[in-house]
Amino acid sequence: MSYFNELSELGVLGTTGIFLFVLFFLIFLITLISVNRKDKAFGSAPDMTAFVKVVSRVVERTGQTSNEYYIAFEFPDGTRKNFELKRDQYNSIVENEAGTLTYRESGKYLFFVSFQRQA
Numbered sequence: 001m002s003y004f005n006e007l008s009e010l011g012v013l014g015t016t017g018i019f020l021f022v023l024f025f026l027i028f029l030i031t032l033i034s035v036n037r038k039d040k041a042f043g044s045a046p047d048m049t050a051f052v053k054v055v056s057r058v059v060e061r062t063g064q065t066s067n068e069y070y071i072a073f074e075f076p077d078g079t080r081k082n083f084e085l086k087r088d089q090y091n092s093i094v095e096n097e098a099g100t101l102t103y104r105e106s107g108k109y110l111f112f113v114s115f116q117r118q119a
Helices: 002-044 087-091
Strands: 047-061 067-074 080-085 098-106 109-117
Touching: 067 087, 080 087, 080 109
Parallel strands: none
Antiparallel strands: 047 067, 047 098, 067 080, 098 109
C-alpha cells in the first residue's frame, strides 16, 4: 500500500513542477517581450532638445542595495516630465539648474540622452 502512496505523491510533485516551470517560462517570455518593446521604442525615436529647468530629484529604493534615480525637468510651456537616469548622470545634475535637455520620446516611454547646463 505504501508503494501507491509514494506514486501519488510523486504525481502531485510532478504536476506542481510542470506548473511552476510553465509559470516561470511565461514570466520570462513576458519580460523579454517588454524589454524588446522598450528597446525598439528607444531606437526608433528621434532626438529632441529643449531648454529646461531641473525642478526635482528623487531616489527611489527598489531593494536592499539598488535604487532608481529620477529627475523632473520643466519645459518652457510649464509642462514637467520625469526621466529615469543612471546614478552618475543623476549625481552630475543639480536642482534649479537650467540647460539643454536632449531626450527621446516614443509613446509612453521617455529616454534621457544628455543634459548640458547653461554656462
